[in-house]
Amino acid sequence: DSEHGNRLSEGLDPEQREAVHAPRGPVCVLAGAGTGKTRTITRRIAHLVNNGHVAAGQVLAVTFTARAAGEMRTRLRALGVQGAQARTFHAAALRQLRYFWPRVVGDAPWELLDGKLRLVGQAAQRAGAPTDRESLRDFASEIEWAKASLITPDDYGTATAKIGREIPGPAEQVSAVYSGYEALKTRARSMDFDDLLLHTAAVLEEHHDVAGEFRERYRCFVVDEYQDVTPLQQRVLDAWLGNRDDLTVVGDANQTIYSFAGASPRPLLDFSKRFPEAVVVRLERDYRSTPQVVALANKVIGAARGRPAGSRLQLIGQRPDGPQPHFAEFDDENAEARAVVRRIRKLLDAGVSASEVAVLYRVNAQSEVYEQALTEAEIPYQVRGGERFFHRPEVRQAMHVLRSNGELEIGANTLPDVVRKLLSTIGLTDEPPTGGAMREKWESLLALVELAEEFAAAVEDADLPRFVGELVLRAEAQHPPTVEGVTLASLHAAKGLEWDAVFLVGLTEGTLPIQHVLSDASGGSEGIEEERRLFYVGVTRAREHLWLSWALTRSAGGGGRPRRRSRFLYGLVPDDHPAALPAKGTVAGASSLRRDAAKPECRTCAGPLIGSVAVKLGRCASCPSDVDEQLLGRLKTWRADRAKQLKVPAYVVFT
Numbered sequence: 001d002s003e004h005g006n007r008l009s010e011g012l013d014p015e016q017r018e019a020v021h022a023p024r025g026p027v028c029v030l031a032g033a034g035t036g037k038t039r040t041i042t043r044r045i046a047h048l049v050n051n052g053h054v055a056a057g058q059v060l061a062v063t064f065t066a067r068a069a070g071e072m073r074t075r076l077r078a079l080g081v082q083g084a085q086a087r088t089f090h091a092a093a094l095r096q097l098r099y100f101w102p103r104v105v106g107d108a109p110w111e112l113l114d115g116k117l118r119l120v121g122q123a124a125q126r127a128g129a130p131t132d133r134e135s136l137r138d139f140a141s142e143i144e145w146a147k148a149s150l151i152t153p154d155d156y157g158t159a160t161a162k163i164g165r166e167i168p169g170p171a172e173q174v175s176a177v178y179s180g181y182e183a184l185k186t187r188a189r190s191m192d193f194d195d196l197l198l199h200t201a202a203v204l205e206e207h208h209d210v211a212g213e214f215r216e217r218y219r220c221f222v223v224d225e226y227q228d229v230t231p232l233q234q235r236v237l238d239a240w241l242g243n244r245d246d247l248t249v250v251g252d253a254n255q256t257i258y259s260f261a262g263a264s265p266r267p268l269l270d271f272s273k274r275f276p277e278a279v280v281v282r283l284e285r286d287y288r289s290t291p292q293v294v295a296l297a298n299k300v301i302g303a304a305r306g307r308p309a310g311s312r313l314q315l316i317g318q319r320p321d322g323p324q325p326h327f328a329e330f331d332d333e334n335a336e337a338r339a340v341v342r343r344i345r346k347l348l349d350a351g352v353s354a355s356e357v358a359v360l361y362r363v364n365a366q367s368e369v370y371e372q373a374l375t376e377a378e379i380p381y382q383v384r385g386g387e388r389f390f391h392r393p394e395v396r397q398a399m400h401v402l403r404s405n406g407e408l409e410i411g412a413n414t415l416p417d418v419v420r421k422l423l424s425t426i427g428l429t430d431e432p433p434t435g436g437a438m439r440e441k442w443e444s445l446l447a448l449v450e451l452a453e454e455f456a457a458a459v460e461d462a463d464l465p466r467f468v469g470e471l472v473l474r475a476e477a478q479h480p481p482t483v484e485g486v487t488l489a490s491l492h493a494a495k496g497l498e499w500d501a502v503f504l505v506g507l508t509e510g511t512l513p514i515q516h517v518l519s520d521a522s523g524g525s526e527g528i529e530e531e532r533r534l535f536y537v538g539v540t541r542a543r544e545h546l547w548l549s550w551a552l553t554r555s556a557g558g559g560g561r562p563r564r565r566s567r568f569l570y571g572l573v574p575d576d577h578p579a580a581l582p583a584k585g586t587v588a589g590a591s592s593l594r595r596d597a598a599k600p601e602c603r604t605c606a607g608p609l610i611g612s613v614a615v616k617l618g619r620c621a622s623c624p625s626d627v628d629e630q631l632l633g634r635l636k637t638w639r640a641d642r643a644k645q646l647k648v649p650a651y652v653v654f655t
Ligand code: ATP
Pocket: 011, 012, 013, 016, 031, 032, 033, 034, 035, 036, 037, 038, 039, 040, 252, 255, 287, 288, 495, 496, 497, 498, 540
């Protein structure tokens, strides 16, 4: 090995090193959160490139978020690798289409679709389907799911019936909206995000000369977070590969959090079936989190049901001890947010940097109360997630201006200059306005100029249309410009990332797990299990400080329905904690009945209990918890003695 080679082996354990040093060909790293999967693949790329096994330009690494791709580029540069591509699937496809489209179609590539809901709305109207906003959103995400699952409008009815999928209307109607939308989009000569992938795959599958040229150019493929690959992305990957096998994948089936959108861990788990000669490596040492956080993570994922073989890994913490995870219950959300912010203030005072703190929640709407509390405390923050930036009216206006000037020649004026000039027509003055909404608008516009600077520095032929394409991608990937501050992010957006201190907030039934999986008519536990994995993703983002909190009502003054803590907390809160529930394996009487005791629930997972009627005890319908014979005997006696007196349903705490 060269000197570089030696340096590249530093900070790798033997299993990581095996994956890094494996010869070119299929490699699969199956491992839990924080075990160094991302580190391993960047090192592998650097190893292959720096030792002359492959040219940097022949490497294509794909990930699922723009931020992850950016981080991989940064890490590769730090390892001395120049020119290897690290992109999201969409960005890689967009780039390839730009290159191949003129040859194949004889035209400039179609525009990326702006205003998807509008087209869905037109299609819904023509199909006689409901056109309210919620229905349109449901149709739009159903169409995305179908496209990601490679299901055409014609096949839609049969395919969804076969898997018993709950769909947002009669199948013929959804299918009509879907095909109507596709037709309108084609007529407008535009592509949505799924089309980027569909067209890319189709071009490579149908045009052998193009595929040949592409495969000459790219020879070594790497996929991070492979557990979340959709059939459509897999098809693109297969089109890239052809009959070759130089593919490295890494993933954690326990972190599959996009199956609602068609993703599946199957390709990850079946990798060695497809490539029997693959080098398969399992990592167990967790380098990210303290043993305290790791123990909690193991408990969370240990409670998961129906885990496929190959995904049952125990993480072994490697770091020095840290504080125990902290649990806290509040009366309302504002109290929770204020307490979280007080705690953040303490951490900052103790020297933790604001950019090393994250507040993670299930749905973006939860950010608002934290934005408010952080603002009041004058703590800088950034919201990772589209709402705050790309959805702002001024940003949409700016995008419109940039887009409608797409023909403008830059002339070596730099891209940032041109962007600044165009945005000056809608309020980007040289000096910032003093305050209020004008100032906010100004900040957003300036942020766009900064993005243009970033883009021009990273891309050689940066012009206005390419920049607009980049912005659309970013908007979709929900990545606002980076500011130093506390991160507010949804659990989905936090995947792959890490912070010293993580606050998992709003841990209530109906939020995590989210309401729609609780009311899922199909009654399946798959939705719940995906929510549990999301919780696991959240827990495993913390290096050191982990705070888990929930509030029993939404607002002060008791407005809104009372909430219950998330079922995922059962078994996690220590017994001596004020928020702890009665110890496991004991019978709870009237004094510890919960508010909704009329509907008794399993204390392990909060699933409904099925069994004996009088005291409503028996087996849990959602998790494997059961009453053992001995306990059942005791309960029978207990029932006879106590239940009649209490005249209330009681429930059991299962072990
Ligand atoms: P996730 O599943 O969350 O994406 P991951 O498996 O990709 O996690 P990484 O992000 O690569 O994990 O690594 C987690 C942390 O551990 C990083 O801070 C990384 O630098 C560090 N790390 C990884 N491997 C080692 C090692 N061998 N020695 C020391 N630190 C390591």
